[in-house]
Amino acid sequence: MGDNQRMKIATWNVNSLKVRLPHVLDWLSAHQPDALCLQETKTEDAGFPFAELLAAGYCAVHNGQKTYNGVAWLTRGEPAEVSRDIPGFADEQKRVIAVTLGDTRLVCGYMPNGQAVGSDKYEYKLRWFAALTDWLREEMTRYPKLALLGDFNIAPDDRDVHDPVAWKDQILCSEAERAAFSGLLALGLSDAFRQFDQVEKSYSWWDYREMGFRRNKGLRIDHILLSAPLADVCRACVIDKAPRKLERPSDHAPVLAEIQ
DNA sequence: ATGGCTTGAGTGTCAAGA
Numbered sequence: 001m002g003d004n005q006r007m008k009i010a011t012w013n014v015n016s017l018k019v020r021l022p023h024v025l026d027w028l029s030a031h032q033p034d035a036l037c038l039q040e041t042k043t044e045d046a047g048f049p050f051a052e053l054l055a056a057g058y059c060a061v062h063n064g065q066k067t068y069n070g071v072a073w074l075t076r077g078e079p080a081e082v083s084r085d086i087p088g089f090a091d092e093q094k095r096v097i098a099v100t101l102g103d104t105r106l107v108c109g110y111m112p113n114g115q116a117v118g119s120d121k122y123e124y125k126l127r128w129f130a131a132l133t134d135w136l137r138e139e140m141t142r143y144p145k146l147a148l149l150g151d152f153n154i155a156p157d158d159r160d161v162h163d164p165v166a167w168k169d170q171i172l173c174s175e176a177e178r179a180a181f182s183g184l185l186a187l188g189l190s191d192a193f194r195q196f197d198q199v200e201k202s203y204s205w206w207d208y209r210e211m212g213f214r215r216n217k218g219l220r221i222d223h224i225l226l227s228a229p230l231a232d233v234c235r236a237c238v239i240d241k242a243p244r245k246l247e248r249p250s251d252h253a254p255v256l257a258e259i260q
Numbered sequence: 261a262t263g264g265c266t267t268g269a270g271t272g273t274c275a276a277g278a
Binding site: 016019042067068113115151153170171205209210219221248251 | 265276278
């Protein structure tokens with residue numbers, strides 16, 4: 001990926017790659033991103049469809065485990081400097097994979113859900129974000145062009161919540177979680193989606209229950225954060241709701257940014 | 261009504277997601 005070249009990068013929580021592979025292949029074909037990261041592959045490498053993706057023109061690198069979590073990068077070109085997990089942070093859960101394309105560092109994260117404010121999982125979530133932030137502070141000194149993409153499991157603002165009153169101080173919306181998101185922005189990252197005019201009530205996740213999608217009862221929790229040199233040349237950032245309308249959809253929609 | 265679907269694990273019905 002040379003300088004001054006257009007690059008399309010995207011993120012998608014697929015909620016099981018085995019189930020969603022047909023959707024992913026269709027989406028790659030339709031949008032031709034240079035790089036797509038996936039969360040919740042829910043498989044070890046043995047069950048990962050490397051061959052099918054290669055046949056579709058994509059290199060894949062994976063940090064997976066059985067049943068839960070699992071993240072991957074699918075890239076047009078061969079990725080360099082592949083790294084897995086957060087260095088120095090002991091974590092059994094496979095939630096991070098990073099690659100370098102040209103001079104751009106691409107970090108994919110499946111951030112912890114946290115389950116309930118005050119729970120052990122919530123404490124883990126906050127510790128996890130602190131470790132991620134410390135690592136990215138270092139990483140950004142080495143890579144001025146850095147993008148952090150993934151399922152953040154945080155709705156950063158009331159605009160990102162279908163019912164801010166009902167969700168006030170609840171998991172995904174609590175002040176400490178929003179502070180963790182702000183801590184990432186304080187590194188010099190910016191929310192690509194909010195660089196552009198967007199329609200109101202734009203979300204990236206809708207509950208499977210209660211016809212959440214049809215009633216647009218959603219949250220915007222999947223994000224693309226860009227360092228300044230990338231944000232300066234970002235041309236668009238959209239949530240693609242189309243795959244959420246398919247049979248057996250993921251509960252998340254892909255988010256796509258065009259850079260340069 | 262702390263449920264409502266969906267997945268993976270694995271045969272009973274959980275845990276976990278968000």
